[in-house]
Amino acid sequence: MKKVNSKQKFTKAGILGYFLKGCYLLFGASILASFITTFLNVILPQIISFTVDSVIGEEAPSSIFAHFAGLFGGVDYLKSNIWIIAVIIAVIALLMATFQYFVTYFNQRANQSLMRRMRNSLFSHIQRLPLRWHIEHQTGDIIQRCTSDADAISNFVSNQLVYLFRIIIIVVLSVVFMFITNVYLALIALAFVPVLIGYSLYFYRGARASFKKCDEEEGVLSTIAQENLTGVRVVRAFGRERYERDKFEKQNVYYTGLWVRVMRSMARFWTVNGGVAAVQGMVLLIVGTVFCVKGDLSAGDLIAFISYNTMLMGPVRQLGRIISNMSRAGVSIARIGEIMNAEEEEYGAVGELNGDIEFKNVGFEYEEGKPVLHDVSFKVPQGSTLGVLGSTGSGKSTLMYLLDRLYPVTEGTITIGGTDINEIPPATIRSNIGLVLQEGYLYTGTIAENISVAGDNIGQEGIEHAAAAACVDENIKSFSQGYDTLVGERGVTLSGGQKQRVSIARTLVRKTPILIFDDSLSAVDSDTDAAIRARLAEEFGGATVILISHRITTVMHADNIIVMDGGTIAEQGTGRELLQKNGIYRQIYDMQMSLPDELKKEVGYGE
């Protein structure tokens, strides 16, 4: 699929046009079939009128019908063989059914291709949006836009837009034939039309707010359900089932009440709407009969006229609903437009990246006026290991997000090999930095799939090798299905430590020259922690490594250690130097090392 230009800005019509590309022909075929069906539908009353007046009755047929009757042996022949007309009507009905099939078939095909294009464009566009955008938007909201709003648009195009063409054809044809049949009756019939349209526009304008409210409350209801399902462990652990059930029940009752109210006013609307239509039909029938009795109108023409009026009234009665749905679709298009118009991240090309990493007076704020990093400067020479220690919330993870260009630096510069990272394409940065995130996330799939997700064709051997380096291979082999074990939604079947190590293995398969472990060894015991670090040193000797940890033994042997405190570097140096400083590092060291000897041994401190 063609990439959307990241700078391209869509108007509402532009978006619709973009999504519709490639479906025009199919929609066109549907509209054409619809035209044919409608045309046949208009012809039918003419034949019946002719039959009533000239075949059953004695009136002379119009020249068209005289010609038409001539094709079947003339009016007199038809009089004694009326079954021929029955056959003609049956054939027309069959043709109508066939073309109706094409209307639906082409419309549905076009609609599915529209939906596919819409889903693809949205998904690939969202994939390219910067992390900041994702954090600023709620997942539920994004999903609702991609599902409900996309549905509303497809519904609009395939039902309303195509239907609108059909309505225009029906209205034009039936009005024309009504006037041909009898001008006075046509004027009476049309006099009711503005009343019906005006009433339904008035009603739907008022109802729009109620529909919107219903949509919003449905959103609230599904959010409650979703939160409960994702947080099921917390709900159970705190015995909150009853509370949650009551909360859901309350919203459910409220939502139901809203709908009942909307439906009640809908019922009123359709009653009045139907009443007006019935009065109109009655007036036409009375006036029409009077005309017939007076000889101004034939019986056949009255039948034909009533048929055209029925054809006309269907769309007219629905018009308010259609216009209301259109304005709803307009809102959906605008909501999807907001996503499509969000600027994509320039991803750039994948290239080699090497050299020293340097932070120079780096500062950063997620929200304006709330700095989380200030004046951070340090250097990580190529091939060395940096340890990062610091209390929670001190900005350790943020440092790494900046290095990975997940967020733009707001103050100072970060360079790799002397080049400002703003000059290096994100694709290059991310293909050279292996970042094990603090929260291990596993895809739904097998363990093997999860490990190989970022490595191209690494094969089973590569997967097992990485798993061994992350010290998780034995765990995996002990599962009955080994590497083919399925890890469910968010990896529920693995323990926290196993999940962490699978995430590490996933990063290691990429063999990147820079490796970052954001607190990635927190859920494993100290022995495993040490074993993993030993494997890393052995296999990734040349790599630049950044280890973030709360555990002093994880970082104490690093070439350089920075201690973060409240968004700045409090201390910096080797483990030995920092011990002599008697600062935060020393405090943490003393605290973690002052465990009783046997316990210390058990948890692996002081190796």
Ligand SMILES: Nc1ncnc2c1ncn2[C@@H]1O[C@H](COP(=O)(O)OP(=O)(O)OP(=O)(O)O)[C@@H](O)[C@H]1O
């Ligand atoms: N997306 C965000 N929007 C606003 N503030 C944020 C965001 N992410 C983090 N912060 C804030 O930035 C500060 C630093 O967070 P960061 O995650 O870098 O800390 P950390 O040192 O990694 O902590 P931990 O050891 O708990 O992982 C915190 O005060 C946090 O509240």
Ligand SMILES: [Mg+2]
């Ligand atoms: Mg963190």
